[in-house]
Amino acid sequence: MSHTTPVCASGAIALEDRYGAHNYHPLPVVLVRGEGVHLWDEQGRRYLDMMSAYSAVSFGHSRPELVQVLVEQAQRLAITSRAYHTDRLGPFLEKLCQLTGLDRALPMNTGAEAVETAIKAVRKWGYKVKGVAEGQAQIIVPAGNFAGRTTTIVGFSSEAQYRDGFGPFAPGFVQVPYGDIAALEHAITPQTVAFFVEPIQGEAGIIVPPAGYLRAARELCDRHRVLLVCDEVQTGLGRTGRILACHHEGVQPDAVTLGKALGGGLLPVSAFVARADVMAQFTPGDHGSTFGGNPLSAAVGLAALQLLERERLSEQAERQGQYLRERLLALGHPAITDVRGKGLLVGVEIDRRYASARAVCEALMHEGVLSKDTHDTVVRLAPPLVVTAAQIDEAVEALQRALRSVEPERRLAA
Known part of the structure:
Protein backbone atom coordinates (compact mmCIF):
# COMPACT_ATOMS: atom_id res chain seq x y z
CA MET A 1 0.00 0.00 0.00
CA SER A 2 1.37 3.42 -0.94
CA HIS A 3 1.19 6.36 1.42
CA THR A 4 1.13 10.00 0.40
CA THR A 5 3.32 12.30 2.45
CA PRO A 6 1.27 15.21 3.81
CA VAL A 7 2.17 18.56 2.27
CA CYS A 8 2.39 21.65 4.50
CA ALA A 9 0.03 24.52 3.83
CA SER A 10 2.55 26.72 2.03
CA GLY A 11 3.81 23.69 0.07
CA ALA A 12 0.31 22.62 -0.99
CA ILE A 13 -0.53 26.12 -2.17
CA ALA A 14 2.81 26.41 -3.97
CA LEU A 15 2.24 23.10 -5.79
CA GLU A 16 -1.19 24.24 -6.99
CA ASP A 17 0.28 27.55 -8.07
CA ARG A 18 3.15 25.87 -9.93
CA TYR A 19 1.24 23.10 -11.72
CA GLY A 20 -2.36 24.30 -11.83
CA ALA A 21 -4.10 26.70 -14.19
CA HIS A 22 -4.63 30.06 -12.50
CA ASN A 23 -8.38 30.12 -13.05
CA TYR A 24 -9.26 30.39 -9.34
CA HIS A 25 -8.27 32.73 -6.53
CA PRO A 26 -8.94 30.61 -3.42
CA LEU A 27 -8.73 31.84 0.12
CA PRO A 28 -5.32 30.91 1.60
CA VAL A 29 -6.42 27.85 3.53
CA VAL A 30 -5.64 24.17 2.85
CA LEU A 31 -8.49 21.87 3.86
CA VAL A 32 -7.95 18.21 4.66
CA ARG A 33 -11.13 16.96 6.33
CA GLY A 34 -14.84 17.66 6.58
CA GLU A 35 -17.66 16.47 8.81
CA GLY A 36 -21.17 17.90 8.99
CA VAL A 37 -21.01 21.70 8.85
CA HIS A 38 -17.31 21.80 9.69
CA LEU A 39 -14.01 21.68 7.82
CA TRP A 40 -10.47 21.27 9.17
CA ASP A 41 -7.18 22.55 7.79
CA GLU A 42 -3.82 20.77 7.90
CA GLN A 43 -3.02 22.42 11.24
CA GLY A 44 -6.15 20.89 12.78
CA ARG A 45 -8.03 24.18 12.97
CA ARG A 46 -11.78 23.82 12.62
CA TYR A 47 -13.92 26.08 10.43
CA LEU A 48 -17.66 26.54 10.10
CA ASP A 49 -18.56 26.04 6.43
CA MET A 50 -20.93 28.82 5.37
CA MET A 51 -20.53 28.12 1.65
CA SER A 52 -21.23 24.38 1.30
CA ALA A 53 -19.51 24.33 -2.10
CA TYR A 54 -22.12 26.59 -3.73
CA SER A 55 -24.90 24.25 -2.40
CA ALA A 56 -23.17 21.02 -3.45
CA VAL A 57 -22.72 20.04 0.23
CA SER A 58 -26.30 20.75 1.32
CA PHE A 59 -26.41 17.58 3.45
CA GLY A 60 -23.12 18.27 5.23
CA HIS A 61 -19.64 16.91 4.66
CA SER A 62 -19.15 13.13 4.66
CA ARG A 63 -22.76 12.44 5.62
CA PRO A 64 -22.43 8.88 7.03
CA GLU A 65 -25.48 7.31 5.37
CA LEU A 66 -24.54 8.80 1.99
CA VAL A 67 -20.92 7.66 2.36
CA GLN A 68 -22.17 4.19 3.20
CA VAL A 69 -24.29 4.09 0.03
CA LEU A 70 -21.30 5.34 -1.99
CA VAL A 71 -18.94 2.70 -0.62
CA GLU A 72 -21.39 -0.19 -0.91
CA GLN A 73 -22.35 0.70 -4.47
CA ALA A 74 -18.71 1.30 -5.51
CA GLN A 75 -17.86 -2.18 -4.26
CA ARG A 76 -20.77 -3.68 -6.18
CA LEU A 77 -20.91 -1.78 -9.50
CA ALA A 78 -19.81 1.77 -10.33
CA ILE A 79 -19.62 2.42 -14.08
CA THR A 80 -21.16 0.59 -17.03
CA SER A 81 -22.06 3.42 -19.46
CA ARG A 82 -25.65 3.72 -20.70
CA ALA A 83 -25.03 0.91 -23.19
CA TYR A 84 -26.76 -1.32 -20.62
CA HIS A 85 -29.50 -1.07 -18.02
CA THR A 86 -28.70 -1.09 -14.30
CA ASP A 87 -30.87 -1.66 -11.25
CA ARG A 88 -29.97 1.76 -9.78
CA LEU A 89 -31.01 4.21 -12.50
CA GLY A 90 -34.77 3.64 -12.64
CA PRO A 91 -35.47 4.31 -8.93
CA PHE A 92 -33.33 7.47 -9.09
CA LEU A 93 -35.20 8.84 -12.10
CA GLU A 94 -38.55 7.97 -10.54
CA LYS A 95 -37.72 9.95 -7.39
CA LEU A 96 -36.52 12.93 -9.45
CA CYS A 97 -39.82 13.03 -11.31
CA GLN A 98 -41.87 12.63 -8.12
CA LEU A 99 -40.12 15.52 -6.37
CA THR A 100 -40.24 17.91 -9.33
CA GLY A 101 -43.73 17.01 -10.58
CA LEU A 102 -42.33 16.44 -14.08
CA ASP A 103 -42.51 13.40 -16.35
CA ARG A 104 -39.04 12.30 -17.36
CA ALA A 105 -35.43 12.85 -16.31
CA LEU A 106 -32.16 12.70 -18.21
CA PRO A 107 -29.12 12.27 -15.93
CA MET A 108 -25.80 14.02 -16.54
CA ASN A 109 -22.84 14.92 -14.34
CA THR A 110 -22.38 18.67 -13.93
CA GLY A 111 -24.80 21.55 -13.82
CA ALA A 112 -23.39 22.94 -17.06
CA GLU A 113 -24.09 19.62 -18.78
CA ALA A 114 -27.68 19.73 -17.55
CA VAL A 115 -28.06 23.22 -19.03
CA GLU A 116 -26.50 22.15 -22.33
CA THR A 117 -28.97 19.26 -22.37
CA ALA A 118 -31.82 21.69 -21.80
CA ILE A 119 -30.67 23.90 -24.68
CA LYS A 120 -30.69 20.94 -27.09
CA ALA A 121 -34.09 19.72 -25.86
CA VAL A 122 -35.94 23.04 -26.13
CA ARG A 123 -34.48 23.84 -29.54
CA LYS A 124 -35.54 20.50 -30.96
CA TRP A 125 -38.98 20.89 -29.34
CA GLY A 126 -39.24 24.28 -31.01
CA TYR A 127 -38.49 22.82 -34.43
CA LYS A 128 -40.43 19.57 -34.19
CA VAL A 129 -43.41 20.61 -32.07
CA LYS A 130 -43.84 24.38 -32.18
CA GLY A 131 -42.88 24.58 -35.86
CA VAL A 132 -40.10 27.16 -35.68
CA ALA A 133 -38.04 27.28 -38.89
CA GLU A 134 -34.83 25.24 -38.67
CA GLY A 135 -31.93 27.25 -37.27
CA GLN A 136 -34.13 30.14 -36.08
CA ALA A 137 -34.95 29.09 -32.50
CA GLN A 138 -34.42 31.74 -29.84
CA ILE A 139 -33.98 31.28 -26.09
CA ILE A 140 -34.52 34.25 -23.79
CA VAL A 141 -32.15 34.62 -20.84
CA PRO A 142 -31.94 37.30 -18.13
CA ALA A 143 -28.93 39.55 -17.69
CA GLY A 144 -26.84 38.50 -14.70
CA ASN A 145 -27.43 34.81 -15.42
CA PHE A 146 -24.87 32.17 -14.52
CA ALA A 147 -25.39 28.65 -15.80
CA GLY A 148 -21.90 27.28 -16.26
CA ARG A 149 -18.64 27.73 -18.15
CA THR A 150 -19.05 26.05 -21.53
CA THR A 151 -18.57 28.26 -24.57
CA THR A 152 -22.29 28.18 -25.37
CA ILE A 153 -23.26 29.18 -21.85
CA VAL A 154 -20.72 31.98 -21.41
CA GLY A 155 -21.88 33.21 -24.80
CA PHE A 156 -25.21 34.27 -23.28
CA SER A 157 -23.68 35.72 -20.12
CA SER A 158 -23.73 39.47 -19.47
CA GLU A 159 -20.46 39.26 -17.50
CA ALA A 160 -17.65 40.59 -19.70
CA GLN A 161 -14.91 38.51 -18.05
CA TYR A 162 -16.78 35.25 -18.66
CA ARG A 163 -16.81 36.02 -22.41
CA ASP A 164 -13.47 37.75 -22.93
CA GLY A 165 -11.35 35.85 -25.42
CA PHE A 166 -13.64 32.83 -25.79
CA GLY A 167 -15.75 33.71 -28.85
CA PRO A 168 -17.18 33.32 -31.40
CA PHE A 169 -20.35 32.39 -29.56
CA ALA A 170 -23.44 30.47 -30.59
CA PRO A 171 -26.35 32.63 -31.77
CA GLY A 172 -29.95 32.17 -30.71
CA PHE A 173 -29.99 33.83 -27.28
CA VAL A 174 -31.81 37.04 -26.41
CA GLN A 175 -31.00 38.85 -23.18
CA VAL A 176 -33.48 40.83 -21.07
CA PRO A 177 -33.18 42.53 -17.66
CA TYR A 178 -33.77 40.16 -14.73
CA GLY A 179 -37.03 40.69 -12.92
CA ASP A 180 -38.53 42.84 -15.69
CA ILE A 181 -41.68 41.12 -16.92
CA ALA A 182 -42.45 43.84 -19.49
CA ALA A 183 -39.03 43.34 -21.08
CA LEU A 184 -39.64 39.60 -21.24
CA GLU A 185 -42.99 40.08 -22.97
CA HIS A 186 -41.44 42.50 -25.46
CA ALA A 187 -38.65 40.04 -26.30
CA ILE A 188 -40.93 37.10 -27.14
CA THR A 189 -41.35 36.42 -30.85
CA PRO A 190 -42.79 33.51 -32.85
CA GLN A 191 -39.23 32.09 -32.88
CA THR A 192 -38.97 32.03 -29.08
CA VAL A 193 -38.83 28.45 -27.80
CA ALA A 194 -37.90 28.92 -24.14
CA PHE A 195 -37.19 31.26 -21.28
CA PHE A 196 -34.29 30.08 -19.08
CA VAL A 197 -34.33 31.66 -15.63
CA GLU A 198 -32.80 31.24 -12.18
CA PRO A 199 -35.56 31.74 -9.57
CA ILE A 200 -32.85 33.49 -7.54
CA GLN A 201 -29.63 34.55 -9.24
CA GLY A 202 -26.73 33.08 -7.29
CA GLU A 203 -23.47 34.14 -8.91
CA ALA A 204 -24.90 37.59 -9.63
CA GLY A 205 -25.03 38.22 -5.88
CA ILE A 206 -28.09 36.39 -4.51
CA ILE A 207 -30.55 38.54 -6.45
CA VAL A 208 -34.21 37.89 -5.62
CA PRO A 209 -36.65 39.04 -8.34
CA PRO A 210 -39.79 41.06 -7.54
CA ALA A 211 -42.68 39.12 -6.01
CA GLY A 212 -44.85 37.60 -8.72
CA TYR A 213 -42.14 37.66 -11.40
CA LEU A 214 -41.99 33.90 -11.94
CA ARG A 215 -45.75 33.58 -11.84
CA ALA A 216 -46.11 36.31 -14.49
CA ALA A 217 -43.39 34.63 -16.55
CA ARG A 218 -45.32 31.36 -16.35
CA GLU A 219 -48.45 33.10 -17.68
CA LEU A 220 -46.51 34.75 -20.51
CA CYS A 221 -44.92 31.47 -21.52
CA GLY A 238 -34.34 22.48 -0.41
CA ARG A 239 -31.77 25.29 -0.50
CA THR A 240 -34.31 28.15 -0.50
CA GLY A 241 -36.89 26.54 1.77
CA ARG A 242 -38.76 24.62 -0.96
CA ILE A 243 -37.85 21.55 -2.98
CA LEU A 244 -37.61 23.93 -5.95
CA ALA A 245 -37.24 27.69 -5.53
CA CYS A 246 -39.95 28.28 -8.16
CA HIS A 247 -42.41 26.61 -5.79
CA HIS A 248 -42.35 29.75 -3.61
CA GLU A 249 -44.72 31.25 -6.18
CA GLY A 250 -46.59 28.05 -6.91
CA VAL A 251 -44.99 27.86 -10.36
CA GLN A 252 -44.64 24.54 -12.16
CA PRO A 253 -41.99 24.88 -14.90
CA ASP A 254 -41.92 22.86 -18.09
CA ALA A 255 -38.39 21.74 -17.25
CA VAL A 256 -35.72 22.18 -14.60
CA THR A 257 -31.98 21.70 -14.42
CA GLY A 265 -21.62 16.32 -1.51
CA LEU A 266 -19.71 13.26 -2.70
CA LEU A 267 -19.60 13.28 -6.52
CA PRO A 268 -20.96 15.25 -9.47
CA VAL A 269 -24.54 14.36 -10.40
CA SER A 270 -26.94 16.47 -12.45
CA ALA A 271 -30.18 16.06 -14.36
CA PHE A 272 -32.48 17.69 -16.85
CA VAL A 273 -36.09 16.96 -15.85
CA ALA A 274 -38.96 17.89 -18.16
CA ARG A 275 -42.45 17.35 -19.50
CA ALA A 276 -42.90 14.21 -21.55
CA ASP A 277 -43.34 16.05 -24.87
CA VAL A 278 -40.10 17.98 -24.33
CA MET A 279 -38.08 14.91 -23.40
CA ALA A 280 -39.64 12.95 -26.26
CA GLN A 281 -37.49 14.96 -28.67
CA PHE A 282 -34.47 12.88 -27.67
CA THR A 283 -34.17 9.59 -29.52
CA PRO A 284 -31.29 7.07 -29.33
CA GLY A 285 -28.12 8.71 -30.60
CA ASP A 286 -29.31 12.31 -30.08
CA HIS A 287 -27.63 12.88 -26.74
CA GLY A 288 -25.71 11.04 -24.06
CA SER A 289 -22.92 10.86 -21.53
CA THR A 290 -20.49 8.05 -20.69
CA PHE A 291 -20.75 8.78 -16.98
CA GLY A 292 -24.26 10.29 -16.79
CA GLY A 293 -26.64 8.03 -14.89
CA ASN A 294 -23.94 5.60 -13.80
CA PRO A 295 -25.04 3.26 -10.98
CA LEU A 296 -22.75 4.92 -8.43
CA SER A 297 -24.18 8.39 -9.10
CA ALA A 298 -27.74 7.06 -9.28
CA ALA A 299 -27.41 5.27 -5.93
CA VAL A 300 -25.99 8.34 -4.18
CA GLY A 301 -28.44 10.69 -5.89
CA LEU A 302 -31.42 8.59 -4.82
CA ALA A 303 -30.13 8.40 -1.24
CA ALA A 304 -29.65 12.18 -1.21
CA LEU A 305 -33.22 12.80 -2.40
CA GLN A 306 -34.60 10.35 0.16
CA LEU A 307 -32.61 12.09 2.90
CA GLN A 316 -35.25 23.28 8.06
CA ALA A 317 -33.76 25.64 5.46
CA GLU A 318 -36.82 27.89 5.59
CA ARG A 319 -36.71 28.13 9.38
CA GLN A 320 -32.97 28.56 9.81
CA GLY A 321 -32.70 30.89 6.84
CA GLN A 322 -35.23 33.26 8.35
CA TYR A 323 -33.30 33.17 11.62
CA LEU A 324 -30.02 33.88 9.78
CA ARG A 325 -31.46 36.93 8.00
CA GLU A 326 -32.97 38.24 11.23
CA ARG A 327 -29.64 37.92 13.04
CA LEU A 328 -27.77 39.65 10.22
CA LEU A 329 -30.22 42.54 10.09
CA ALA A 330 -30.02 42.87 13.86
CA LEU A 331 -26.29 43.61 13.56
CA GLY A 332 -27.15 47.03 12.19
CA HIS A 333 -23.59 47.40 10.97
CA PRO A 334 -22.93 50.38 8.66
CA ALA A 335 -20.90 48.20 6.27
CA ILE A 336 -23.96 46.04 5.55
CA THR A 337 -26.18 47.76 3.00
CA ASP A 338 -28.50 44.84 2.26
CA VAL A 339 -29.36 41.32 3.38
CA ARG A 340 -31.32 39.29 0.85
CA GLY A 341 -32.20 35.76 -0.13
CA LYS A 342 -34.54 32.90 0.66
CA GLY A 343 -33.98 29.93 2.92
CA LEU A 344 -30.29 29.26 3.42
CA LEU A 345 -29.18 31.16 0.33
CA VAL A 346 -28.30 34.58 1.70
CA GLY A 347 -26.29 37.46 0.30
CA VAL A 348 -24.81 40.19 2.51
CA GLU A 349 -24.08 43.34 0.49
CA ILE A 350 -20.97 45.13 1.72
CA ASP A 351 -20.47 48.87 1.23
CA ARG A 352 -17.38 49.04 -1.00
CA ARG A 353 -16.35 52.28 0.70
CA TYR A 354 -16.00 50.27 3.88
CA ALA A 355 -14.22 47.14 2.64
CA SER A 356 -14.24 44.65 -0.22
CA ALA A 357 -16.27 41.48 0.22
CA ARG A 358 -13.03 39.57 -0.37
CA ALA A 359 -11.42 41.33 2.60
CA VAL A 360 -14.43 40.46 4.75
CA CYS A 361 -14.22 36.78 3.68
CA GLU A 362 -10.51 36.70 4.53
CA ALA A 363 -11.25 38.21 7.92
CA LEU A 364 -14.04 35.66 8.41
CA MET A 365 -11.56 32.89 7.66
CA HIS A 366 -9.34 34.13 10.48
CA GLU A 367 -12.43 34.01 12.71
CA GLY A 368 -13.00 30.34 11.84
CA VAL A 369 -15.78 30.77 9.27
CA LEU A 370 -15.44 30.01 5.55
CA SER A 371 -17.42 31.84 2.90
CA LYS A 372 -16.77 33.37 -0.52
CA ASP A 373 -17.43 36.72 -2.09
CA THR A 374 -19.13 37.36 -5.39
CA HIS A 375 -18.58 40.43 -7.54
CA ASP A 376 -16.42 41.94 -4.79
CA THR A 377 -19.44 43.33 -2.95
CA VAL A 378 -21.44 40.37 -1.67
CA VAL A 379 -20.57 37.81 1.02
CA ARG A 380 -22.44 34.55 0.43
CA LEU A 381 -23.82 32.70 3.42
CA ALA A 382 -25.15 29.32 2.34
CA PRO A 383 -24.31 26.67 4.93
CA PRO A 384 -25.33 23.01 4.77
CA LEU A 385 -29.06 22.63 5.39
CA VAL A 386 -28.33 20.78 8.64
CA VAL A 387 -26.88 23.93 10.28
CA THR A 388 -28.21 24.71 13.78
CA ALA A 389 -29.31 28.02 15.29
CA ALA A 390 -26.29 27.94 17.59
CA GLN A 391 -23.98 27.58 14.58
CA ILE A 392 -25.74 30.46 12.86
CA ASP A 393 -25.13 32.55 15.98
CA GLU A 394 -21.46 31.58 15.78
CA ALA A 395 -21.26 32.67 12.13
CA VAL A 396 -23.00 36.01 12.70
CA GLU A 397 -20.83 36.81 15.69
CA ALA A 398 -17.76 35.96 13.60
CA LEU A 399 -19.00 38.30 10.86
CA GLN A 400 -19.37 41.08 13.41
CA ARG A 401 -15.76 40.57 14.53
CA ALA A 402 -14.58 40.34 10.91
CA LEU A 403 -16.22 43.65 10.04
CA ARG A 404 -14.59 45.22 13.07
CA SER A 405 -11.19 43.90 11.99
CA VAL A 406 -11.39 45.50 8.53
CA GLU A 407 -12.17 48.93 9.96
CA PRO A 408 -8.47 49.95 9.86
CA GLU A 409 -8.55 49.25 6.09
CA ARG A 410 -11.42 51.71 5.79
CA ARG A 411 -9.57 54.40 7.73
CA LEU A 412 -6.47 53.93 5.59
CA ALA A 413 -8.54 54.14 2.40
CA ALA A 414 -10.13 57.36 3.66
Missing part, protein backbone atom coordinates in the same frame (compact mmCIF):
# COMPACT_ATOMS: atom_id res chain seq x y z
CA ASP A 222 -48.31 29.74 -21.56
CA ARG A 223 -49.83 32.50 -23.67
CA HIS A 224 -47.05 32.42 -26.28
CA ARG A 225 -46.32 28.68 -26.26
CA VAL A 226 -42.86 29.16 -24.80
CA LEU A 227 -41.18 26.66 -22.46
CA LEU A 228 -40.36 27.90 -18.97
CA VAL A 229 -37.07 26.30 -17.88
CA CYS A 230 -35.96 26.97 -14.30
CA ASP A 231 -32.26 26.67 -13.56
CA GLU A 232 -32.36 25.14 -10.09
CA VAL A 233 -28.80 23.82 -10.05
CA GLN A 234 -27.94 26.04 -7.07
CA THR A 235 -31.39 26.92 -5.72
CA GLY A 236 -33.02 23.49 -5.96
CA LEU A 237 -33.38 20.59 -3.55
CA LEU A 258 -30.62 20.19 -11.20
CA GLY A 259 -27.12 19.50 -9.93
CA LYS A 260 -24.81 20.35 -7.02
CA ALA A 261 -26.74 18.95 -4.00
CA LEU A 262 -27.94 16.05 -6.14
CA GLY A 263 -24.57 14.37 -5.63
CA GLY A 264 -24.88 14.39 -1.84
CA LEU A 308 -33.97 15.47 1.78
CA GLU A 309 -37.53 14.17 2.15
CA ARG A 310 -37.03 12.11 5.29
CA GLU A 311 -35.41 14.87 7.32
CA ARG A 312 -37.66 17.62 5.90
CA LEU A 313 -34.62 19.69 5.08
CA SER A 314 -36.59 22.19 2.98
CA GLU A 315 -38.51 23.17 6.10
